[in-house]
Amino acid sequence: xxxxxxxxxxxxxxxxxxxxxxxxxxxxxxxxxxxxxxxxxxxxxxxxxxxxxxxxxxxxxxxxxxxxxxxxxxxxxxxxxxxxxxxxxxxxxxxxxxxxxxxxxxxxxxxxxxxxxxxxxxxxxxxxxxxxxxxxxxxxxxxxxxxxxxxxxxxxxxxxxxxxxxxxxxxxxxxxxxxxxxxxxxxxxxxxxxxxxxxxxxxxxxxxxxxxxxxxxxxxxxxxxxxxxxxxxxxxxxxxxxxxxxxxxxxxxxxxxxxxxxxxxxxxxxxxxxxxxxxxxxxxxxxxxxxxxxxxxxxxxxxxxxxxxxxxxxxxxxxxxxxxxxxxxxxxxxxxxxxxxxxxxxxxxxxxxxxxxxxxxxxxxxxxxxxxxxxxxxxxxxxxxxxxxxxxxxxxxxxxxxxxxxxxxxxxxxxxxxxxxxxxxxxxxxxxxxxxxxxxxxxxxxxxxxxxxxxxxxxxxxxxxxxxxxxxxxxxxxxx
Amino acid sequence: xxxxxxxxxxxxxxxxxxxxxxxxxxxxxxxxxxxxxxxxxxxxxxxxxxxxxxxxxxxxxxxxxxxxxxxxxxxxxxxxxxxxxxxxxxxxxxxxxxxxxxxxxxxxxxxxxxxxxxxxxxxxxxxxxxxxxxxxxxxxxxxxxxxxxxxxxxxxxxxxxxxxxxxxxxxxxxxxxxxxxxxxxxxxxxxxxxxxxxxxxxxxxxxxxxxxxxxxxxxxxxxxxxxxxxxxxxxxxxxxxxxxxxxxxxxxxxxxxxxxxxxxxxxxxxxxxxxxxxxxxxxxxxxxxxxxxxxxxxxxxxxxxxxxxxxxxxxxxxxxxxxxxxxxxxxxxxxxxxxxxxxxxxxxxxxxxx
Numbered sequence: 074x075x076x077x078x079x080x081x082x083x084x085x086x087x088x089x090x091x092x093x094x095x096x097x098x099x100x101x102x103x104x105x106x107x108x109x110x111x112x113x114x115x116x117x118x119x120x121x122x123x124x125x126x127x128x129x130x131x132x133x134x135x136x137x138x139x140x141x142x143x144x145x146x147x148x149x150x151x152x153x154x155x156x157x158x159x160x161x162x163x164x165x166x167x168x169x170x171x172x173x174x175x176x177x178x179x180x181x182x183x184x185x186x187x188x189x190x191x192x193x194x195x196x197x198x199x200x201x202x203x204x205x206x207x208x209x210x211x212x213x214x215x216x217x218x219x220x221x222x223x224x225x226x227x228x229x230x231x232x233x234x235x236x237x238x239x240x241x242x243x244x245x246x247x248x249x250x251x252x253x254x255x256x257x258x259x260x261x262x263x264x265x266x267x268x269x270x271x272x273x274x275x276x277x278x279x280x281x282x283x284x285x286x287x288x289x290x291x292x293x294x295x296x297x298x299x300x301x302x303x304x305x306x307x308x309x310x311x312x313x314x315x316x317x318x319x320x321x322x323x324x325x326x327x328x329x330x331x332x333x334x335x336x337x338x339x340x341x342x343x344x345x346x347x348x349x350x351x352x353x354x355x356x357x358x359x360x361x362x363x364x365x366x367x368x369x370x371x372x373x374x375x376x377x378x379x380x381x382x383x384x385x386x387x388x389x390x391x392x393x394x395x396x397x398x399x400x401x402x403x404x405x406x407x408x409x410x411x412x413x414x415x416x417x418x419x420x421x422x423x424x425x426x427x428x429x430x431x432x433x434x435x436x437x438x439x440x441x442x443x444x445x446x447x448x449x450x451x452x453x454x455x456x457x458x459x460x461x462x463x464x465x466x467x468x469x470x471x472x473x474x475x476x477x478x479x480x481x482x483x484x485x486x487x488x489x490x491x492x493x494x495x496x497x498x499x500x501x502x503x504x505x506x507x508x509x510x511x512x513x514x515x516x517x518x519x520x521x522x523x524x525x526x527x528x529x530x531x532x533x534x535x536x537x538x539x540x541x542x543x544x545x546x547x548x549x550x551x552x553x
Numbered sequence: 554x555x556x557x558x559x560x561x562x563x564x565x566x567x568x569x570x571x572x573x574x575x576x577x578x579x580x581x582x583x584x585x586x587x588x589x590x591x592x593x594x595x596x597x598x599x600x601x602x603x604x605x606x607x608x609x610x611x612x613x614x615x616x617x618x619x620x621x622x623x624x625x626x627x628x629x630x631x632x633x634x635x636x637x638x639x640x641x642x643x644x645x646x647x648x649x650x651x652x653x654x655x656x657x658x659x660x661x662x663x664x665x666x667x668x669x670x671x672x673x674x675x676x677x678x679x680x681x682x683x684x685x686x687x688x689x690x691x692x693x694x695x696x697x698x699x700x701x702x703x704x705x706x707x708x709x710x711x712x713x714x715x716x717x718x719x720x721x722x723x724x725x726x727x728x729x730x731x732x733x734x735x736x737x738x739x740x741x742x743x744x745x746x747x748x749x750x751x752x753x754x755x756x757x758x759x760x761x762x763x764x765x766x767x768x769x770x771x772x773x774x775x776x777x778x779x780x781x782x783x784x785x786x787x788x789x790x791x792x793x794x795x796x797x798x799x800x801x802x803x804x805x806x807x808x809x810x811x812x813x814x815x816x817x818x819x820x821x822x823x824x825x826x827x828x829x830x831x832x833x834x835x836x837x838x839x840x841x842x843x844x845x846x847x848x849x850x851x852x853x854x855x856x857x858x859x860x861x862x863x864x865x866x867x868x869x870x871x872x873x874x875x876x877x878x879x880x881x882x883x884x885x886x887x888x889x890x891x892x893x894x895x896x897x898x899x900x901x902x903x904x905x906x907x
Contacts, residue, residue, distance in 0.1 A: 150814060450690075452705075454574050460581055461690045468766055468837055499839050500812050504766060508832040510821050 169365035176319035178426035180282030189318025204314030211318035248413025341367030436467020453486035555880035572708035576689035606877035625680020740845030742867035767791030858902035
């Protein structure tokens, strides 16, 4: 027992905690600062610039000298089709994957125009083909996978239209040789297209898709140096489905919600969480693996998952050194291939396939012109543009439109789009059926009717309950 | 901004200094309820006058603000709450709020969407709601059109008396001179009041809201709870707003409000108890924002004691509902020296023990 304790004070039950590796007994209801003081610890933090020790001073949340880092388990609430629950964990590996990067163009909302990911899900997941005469347009290696899968399923692929030219890809040859097996896959896909007589058109993009009830024809044109398509001299194809795949974008909802340090790298697909060599993010105990941390494909994602698992194992005290060095070496090689491939496909000028009338936010039917006008009116304040136009406020919560809208706002205001502050990411990460929130497993069914201790503000209707209260602000300064 | 508009409408030259961008805090993220039944008795004359002004808001601003006068229900779920509702609604009736008492069969007839656990409810035809997302930009445009100048990203750092007027410096280093000054900085008003030598304590709440996917109309009006812990309404686009002032996370200092999972869970469960059909819907997004409140929940409205040309209007509970009338009152005090509705008990200095 500490000699600083005042006799006769009743303390709560003992809760063992660990202070920088040393076990300390804390009491239920006492502050961490008190537990530290009682056990003789006076230094709470070391100042960053001058490396001086600092400790408990004001004792009321004003000076922040006693701030310490508390490691606790992280908790997630989850919901599946039938079940819900909450889970606590010492470490978390975010493996959130990626989704198709939206690339709006006139007619992209027509039924029959589907994403590359959606097409692969139809074929692999449901055993369906999207149509019988299909064009595949976009940018990146996924187009070849899609075209190959369609051809294998007996679909007539009228054209594969790639926005990038061939010269950049050729210049990346050394890096691509880092993974002969993946390079071989690409060759196999192209060979299948050659056998089927499918034209592979580079430096072209889509002008528009037209049709009455569904997509019936598409127009293509050469992509200019400004990232726009020439409207004159277009190529037309009759199709009954169009697959569009202008690359993938990492799914970063959880990363943003957890406040991870993010970085923007076009070669990784845009905004991704920062990671160290052991795949730990900026938050202690939170790791990231796979496409959600940078587009790299299934091989790389599998390897990163393995590497992140080894980091967690090492943290939990298992000896994983040998496996770790093997995995790190393989990861390095595959990373080389990843950066070569995305460099080869990169469009330095970006893509501008929209017209002012094009719907950019599908949920709320917001056109490019509307976003541009709001961007002007609100001087590029993204939050105000969102509230005024309702962009990203529908079911998709911006997954489908935020990057496009950010680009429009940025262009309108002459700033780089990565300089814009995106709207806050909030729970739920995906829309959740309210019935799922009624599950007892999510938390005790403490209702305000039976438990007044819940943090709700005093009912403003009942004048008798309104008592003066003290505030931190109130006590701060008195004049006279 | 409402005060600025009123003053500009009466020919005053107005400059607004905003620490961020206008309407980005409470006025832009609140639930849009314009209810009388969930207001304090002391504020009822002001609330009823405000609701009258809201009815003419679309005309005043020249555009739709999503105003719907669909009436409102206030519910009680147990014996204690029913007694509370009875007492409160009697008092409200006495001072002129049209109230209809509903129990048993009557509930099923008037509001079939209410659940079986609702023991009693009162209905008032004066309750209504509007859409902050339509109102905020419309107000801004109107104010600009009336000659109000708005300077964004300009937090006030110092205020100094210069003769009968003031010199105001902002974080951008700009200095503005004015003859008259109004402090209307919402949750941040306390800091500026102190620059004028008074202690105007403000308690900070972080209120949470949730919204569902749209569906066909299945309820009408705004539903509130006798204990002030729930607001529900289905708005024009079919989405359902779930609020009630359940507290989220964050402080004014960290500038980041957040969702408290436990509280939001109970908020949603209470909503389902009151309207069971809500369980069939999907929650799309939750958000949160600051609400600044005074110790007695009444606004700071009036001249700053000891100052000749400084006024204050801030931190009324139900500030969104009350804004048209409170801004008009302050405008009248500034320009005419008096106003029709009672205001003396709103003095900004009433908690300043100078």
